[in-house]
Amino acid sequence: MRHVIIGTAGHVDHGKSALIRALTGIETDRLKEEKERGLSIELGFAYFDLPDGLRAGIVDVPGHEKFIRNMLSGAYGMDIVLLVVDAKEGVQEQTFEHLEIIDLLGISIGILVITKLDLVDANQLEESTEMSREMLVGTTLEGSPTVAVSNITGEGIDQLKQTIVDQVKNATKEEFENGIPRLYVDRIFIMSGFGAIVTGTLVGGIIQQDQRMKILPGRNEVRVRGIQVHNEPTVQALPGQRTAINLSNVTETISRGDVLCPMSLSETTDNIDVSIKVLISFPRILEHWTRLRFYTGTRESLCRMVMLTEEAIFPNDEALIQLRLEEPILAFRGDRFILRDFSAQCTVGGGWIVNPFAPRHKRFTDQTLETLNSWAKVKDPEKLIHLILEHNENLCVSEDLIRYYLSFTDQAFKNLFADLEKVGKILRWKGSLPSVSSFARTQQIGSQLMEMLRNFHEQQPLALGQNFSQLRLQLELNEFDFEKIIDYLISKNQMVKDGNLIRLSSHEISFSEKEEVIKSKIEKIFSEAKLNTPNVTEVTEQLSDYSAGSVNETFYALVNLGKLVKIEEGIFVHKDAIKQIENLLIDYLERHDIITVAEFRELAQTSRKYAVPFLEFCDSIGLTVRNGNYRRLRNSC
Structure with a gap:
């Protein structure tokens, strides 16, 4: 069954929480301060059943500029966004900023909802609607349907529900359904008698009760003690569901932005290559080593911009750059992110992660420009794997690491690796950590190793072979890669290992006349x-x-x-x-x-x-x- 997450966006006091209450009957302003001030500060959550029987989760995000960080947390995992505009006030500052964020995050399925229909006449409604539609031009929400509603009288609510049903058909989010469950934590609390409970939108795969999981970027290994979806206990949670997870064996502090994920995921990163677009509304030029705030999933981190091909980026420009994060994060290729200035006063821009495990590049070189463009342009999975295997500092790359680059199910990965192995493009290495290497790169290093041994045998014909460790150091390979190369050449009868000595299989000790x-x-x-x-x-x-x-x-x-x-x-x-x-x-x-x-x-x-x-x-x-x-x-x- 397809599950869908609906999110709200819009200026403060434009009726987002009231709209959710009209749709669901659930009050999402849960804090005393929220009720007293009449605005959402934290994320609010609710659910309701659509006319076609589908149960939808809905996220109420705060509209006030001071709480934009919480809005970003809520925006992650949205399938559909309801962009809310007050018919009386029309488009306001946070309406624009929320729309910019939606556009940067690539959310393309949405509905323009004009609220407070009961407070305006037909002319004002038409004017507000027209201005709001014009605002969407050139964004991911251009052409989205418009529905006018009254949260007080209920007028238009049934039409909105039906429009949501129609839009759900387009909200597939296949990139999230890759078999790797990830729950980006947006709330954490302790319940007496139960312990730690985390909530978030589940993407990627299924989480089951009693499953052993990991909290990243820490190393906290936990057990799923219980699961609730839409306030009802269940034995498993599915992708696209708003989920609450009761955890046991919690040994480290869990924070918003942490990720509950399978035990197989262990790699975090603090160096990423990204494609960035700077908003035309951003008032400054971005220069090398600018310190910014980085948002992905529900996490906020500090980072520095590394300009690789240009000295600076101007408003409305796009560029390929590197971000150096001040703390490690869990990141996948294709993940969307938002950048805000260090003071968190305004949104800088955003984009997508091109290489989650990027090396440090030399600035302003043709090689760096070519490398970045290759990573940004590649779409074919086979070509992407080629890039990963050719550019990784290690010869052998774990199959688990490649999962950070491709949103494939387990079976799709197996089929892809089998096909590439069959046509001779990769070599697969079994063991406790299954790995793959580029056939061409393996052959190249193997040939280099063979040439080194030929030279050694020529210079020292009486030596049985060259020392294993000395050879590895000369090739500048780690132990795992070197052992795999040796095993491969031995399997091809090109090399022999005798104790800690390596020799060509054709080598025989030969004596000169004097030595005889x-x-x-x-x-x-x-x-x-x-x-x-x-x-x-x-x-x-x-x-x-x-x-x-x-x-x-x-x-x-x-x-x-x-x-x-x-x-x-x-x-x-x-x-x-x-x-x-x-x-x-x-x-x-x-x-x-x-x-x-x-x-x-x-x-x-x-x-x-x-x-x-x-x-x-x-x-x-x-x-x-x-x-x-x-x-x-x-x-x-």
Whole structure:
């Protein structure tokens, strides 16, 4: 069932609250101060049933200029706006400002409601109506239907309800129905015996009772204890409904502007690229680093303007800029926002978020201009994903992060990723945090890595491979991205990982003529030494006719090839000697069942210096098992 939120807008005392009372029978001025002063200060909420059976939520926003911040909170999530004009007073200052905000927020479904019909004659009604219609020209509400009503006598109210029904058919708000439930908090209160309760307009998806959720931009993890929609308990709330949520496990203070959202959402931002339009009514020029008030959803934050392509923006201009927020917010591509001056005296302008996780750009460069235009103009989902993957500082981008850019359902995301993977445009990485990367960018970095290894092998032909961490630092990749690149190249049989070393699969250690001689001499030394082997320094001394560097490189090349096996730090034994001594040990244990260190020392004709490390080596490879002062074959235990 489609749910709809109707909002009011208009100058103070033009009859917005009275209109809602006439439509719903509900009093939205709920504060004592509101009733005494006869104006709305906070947001008021009500609901009513339309003639076609649809239940509509309705938001009464304050009209006084001092409470424009509350008006902005109420404007978020509106499907339809009732722009209210007093037939007697006509269009006033806040009427214009509210209309400007509606236009900046892109709300295009509305009804012009002329109130206090009973207080004017036909001529004055016609004049007020004509002036009000002229005001709508050039805005998102141009051409909206007009209904004149009396909140006192009820004249015109039934016609207004039917007009609302007609307008609801156009109010789809599909961009909100993406499967990601978000409730932008506009009221918070504590109820005895229940605890914290938050209210707001639910967008994006369903919230269910007992669901675990998160409050952003903090890290408060909560549970949905209870749900009310239109003052009635329910087990779930649907997109487009005015919703009250009773929360448990609240550990942090919740404020207006916070967002109740799924556990999968965790990223907040303080740096966004935006498309902005400055109102023609704004009386000043906007310059670099101007401090402003930023409004999105129900949140108000302070920000600084970063001019990227122009030194300044004039009234009625449009521009692509960056906003640096003084606190993190939850933001999605396409979210609408409003800017007001720092003193909150007047509306500056507004626009939409182009990139919610924007990097810091260099000002006044062709590259920055090209990048901003690319982000602003792209509409095709495949091209947008290409931009995300090519411009993100990380190679692998979590699938959850891409949700901040596309208003897609879970199934639509799965289909899109599957299609892009099938045609070879992306690579998908499974794991606890499913990620994707650009195939072209992955190939480019992979090729760069392969070239680095080729150069390394040419310069150090005796090395088995290059150190894993050194390679990662040279490529300036994070650990996750580097591991994925390595895994990908290994899966393509282009690379081999051996411990902490990486090498090309085609690489083989090759010796020069001189190194072949050194290799043969080292092998001869270790073959003859059996278990009583020299250390590296002693080998270098024995081969003093050759440079220490050449001997060392050849020695460790034999280690990498597996010809010499490290038994303990500083002790290496030839692999053939190890095999011979293992056979001696096996034969002895098959005849005597157990062996001590002293017995092995006699058997191998060696000293305790080599006997103990060798037996521990046999334990480590699973040949023997130690039991006190003796050992036996593991498979005989």
